[in-house]
Amino acid sequence: MIQNQRQGNEKSADTIIVGGGVFGLWAARHAIKRGERVLVLDKRRIGDGASGGFLGALMPHMPDFWEPKKQMQFDALSAMPKAILGLEEDTGIDCGYRRCGRLMPLTHEKMPDNAKRRIQGAKLYWVDGKGAHIYEMSYLPPNFRDTIAEGWLNEAIAPFGATYDTLSARINPRAYLHALATYVRSSDHGLGEIRECVQVTSFNEKQNSVSVLLTSGETLSAGRLVIANGWEAYDLLRGAEAKVGDQLITGRGVKGQALLLDFEHNDDRPILYDNGSYVVPHANNKIAIGSTSVNDWMPLGLGRLDEEWATESFAGDVVRGDPMAGKLIEASIGSFDHQDMDFYEYAMKLCPSIKNAPISERWANIRPRNTVRDMKTGKIGTEPIFGLLDGSNRVEVKVSGFKISLGIGHSLFA
Template identity: 35%
Template structure:
């Protein structure tokens, strides 16, 4: 039975571990701190599709992933008897300027063509108003877009559900508290931060921002880092609102009603920061903007302020699949803002690649070998 080492216990690593365990592999999951302690353990859980225009392979892949996630979540919840906080709520986007309405009307037609699944049609509706008091009328002077494809999940609850599913499997071992600091693919071994060693037949690096130093060390010659960390800040408010309300999104502000009487607000995107885990006035400004968009939140108490680092590959796309120099090494990282919607599909691709069996297609721009080739061309 193949011994698989999964490095990282975020959303990517957990889906990879579960998919591999279901395929009969022996899985050793190693996490530096605790499962979900990185960017995956945040507050938002937005499942947002790309715009329906200018269709391409990347948009098709994400669309298929968002559609299939509903079934995957249902199976996971049935298996564990727990809830992930998943709901296809749709999304409201206010149109603050006349030209935005004209663009949105074009997208309405694009969605009819491109947002079509085998068993249903998803829509991009342009309306004069919307939200039933959830979204301020002043924010939508020229109407709103309501799309029926978007949704949300509770990040921490889906991570806990995945952990439960893994803990119930005898072919899975989970080690927390000391990450992997060096990998030797040629000899099938890795060194942990506490000095201990682990062996493997195959290894998946899915350690979020911690993936990039490991990848860089194994991809010489590179002088451009394979990825970077982008800080995000978010907050959780206590608010008695309908959990079926759609996600509000505009100008980088997300407002997401969850099932447990809380509303998440996020998030910043900071390329420069002094403290990766500190919240500051940027989050204060985000909360101010959120209460203008959704006035019912004006007096909602903030119960948690959160900050974390999200992994962004140098080419902006996720880095996925077999390493070109090391046939037993695989990458699954760089999802940045879209990880929760596509992690299950990317994990399936990587596990199938390890098992050398037919699999789904993913965009060429996602493949690890193409990321490495592009970074080496920059060097040359």
């Protein structure tokens, strides 16, 4: 077991990671591969955060109006099969990854023109390091006979046809997280430890180390700290007035919910996506449906959004000092709103064949969404923030990615 800090300069680990979601556990895997002793601390249990759901869509940004963020995600999605294979070989756990592709209906007369631009963009940008065209986006005219859409995507909802891409994939998030945690805990390398139900309240960087303070009053120290605690990172970073460049790191938690259906299928169908609704076929005769996006979900006015919806004044200090407020927030995180079912209704329109499939599980959680302004455009972006804190040699931040995190976690830490 990795030691607690006692007196003097003894370090608890080479690297401490706050948060055991997909970002934190990938940070741990990479650090262990480098031979570092790693301690992952999670306030709850592994899988209780946003990474522990079942939707698992790995969907590329549209291949038009290309920019560095899209290239970063493309590189990550391209590298994913190798990253997953390595994890599966190390742990013997099947992560349920399949490059299943994605169908998107063209619902409006202007959409075929957009589709042409994207199909052209895929030829230009979805290429490997040697410039070879490796994934494609194609156009399916209305009436899907003899295509991958037949009997799956509703023709009536796609009067102008559909696009199909071969880059999109799916993964089973729970199996994926379980594999990552299993790797970190593995006695084969003996370098990793995960402590659950341990909350970090602040951190402090010194010349030769960085320490974290836990709610228990215990202090742990390491040579390096990775902050990867999802939407709650904004509260932890605000306490330290943490910056990227010259601006404070801000963000908010956006609640989402999803459903899991039992439906017999051959697991050879693509993801369907339109209008915020996803239909994601998974192995073992499961279909996941998602998802909602609710900004104003926190009870008791404990999280308020400013006028531009840029920062959320989550009253973390109040919650830490008031167990009842903390309990109310925990209950709110996982509570499924049975009135908020438009995403499900629309998914049934997209894919009528699953209309009578029984619901086997309902799930809700909170995604992190950065609201840091783009330095060039001033726009509030949703890209992930990763890298060293401004002025720090020891504290790294790995936060957000909003709806694309499951497909980039492996690459942010290489």
